[in-house]
Amino acid sequence: MDLLALVDCENFYASCERIFRPDLKKVPIVVLSNNDGCVIARSKESKDFGIQMGAPWFKVKEGFLKSGGQVFSSNFALYGDISSRVMSVLSQMSKKIEIYSIDEAFLDLENLAIESHDAANDFGVYCRNIVKQWVGIPVRIGIAPTKTLTKVASYLAKQQTHYPGIFSITNNQKDIETALKRVPIHQVWGVGRRLNKKLSDSGMKNAYDLACSNIPLIRKKYSVVLERTVRELRGERCLAMDENPAPKKQIVVSRSFANKISDLNTLSPIVNDFGVRACEKLRKEGQLCSKVGVFIRTSPFRTQDRQHQTIKFYTLHQPSDDTRDILSSIRWILPKIFRHGFCYAKAGVMLSQFTDENVLQYELFEQINGARRNNQLMKTLDKINHSSTQVNFASQSKIGFTAMRRANVSPRYTTSWFELPTVN
DNA sequence: TCTGGGGTCCTAGGACCC
């Protein structure tokens, strides 16, 4: 039987924080977004306490802390490192693995020749134990014939008591049908807020109803995307394993501000910071970009304020990964979109239209070995700034990303020599 | 006072080409 497994880290960020704080084993934990704005991860105890995903922190803070909860600002240096450890363990479980997100991976179990529920569950138990023991992260495992069905299995794994955290669906219509009937329609992978409303309105309650729907009609009324979902729910593989993720098509660096900004002189150095960071990512990807976008927006939550949001692009004459090119694009765009009299709450820089740095097409009249081309400046800059920023552009802000509120950040236990955990 | 950040894919429509 040809099966896939979805391995999903449980409450990932909260679990990462717990590795180094075993004293918090039973304590409710939440992790906050950048700027300590809202809740982006919760331990099981916090979910039980009633903290919603995405809840604004200032609204739930008091009740949560009073009840003995522990809060963390996000620490992506830590989560990224723990993630790569989990993925490296999973890579030993299967030859074919697709790292789908920071806390999820699909494994192709083809080589394991699993023929029964028992065999599938045994694999799940083995995998779960190893990751827990070697990295310290609890994982949930859904095993099924298609990706969408592994998501279904993963959802059902939450409710498992016999094999906690593990659920398998074999390639058997009856088996699939039973599982689908237990999954509410909005839990189906690919059904978001809008589709949930439309599908529910047309009488579908669970995944089984969706799987039974008429495919040509689904395609006509909705899209080819939903058609694939329906087929996958029926056990037909439409979404392939993607072991070598395609290069990025877009890079965005954006932040909300701790304090609203209403003048251009304050705003531009900060947007320049975003541009600098975006270029670092671009060079790491080995890509050149042709299009630079800048967006700014006021806070949609302050309904009493006048609202303004906009985005504008600049197309470079020549693809580039040179920070100076991107900064001058920003210098061109920003004054054109900025309006006086608005309190801006967020801004961002977006790079797109990429070409590979090795297949650069020069312009007809470009001087190929001009001073700006083939220069080592950016490489040297990246090298110097590798571990921490030492050299800045004059147009950047002096405070940079440190202007963010991060009141409760944990140490970078695994990625900084100065923040190693200590044992007393 | 205080509400995240970073992505992907699909579709429709317009411009343009032969």
Add this chain to the structure above:
DNA sequence: TCTGGGGTCCTAGGACCC
């Protein structure tokens, strides 16, 4: 009277995901 057919590329907007 009567105004084609087939295609690409780009953009904006919508929907979804983690």
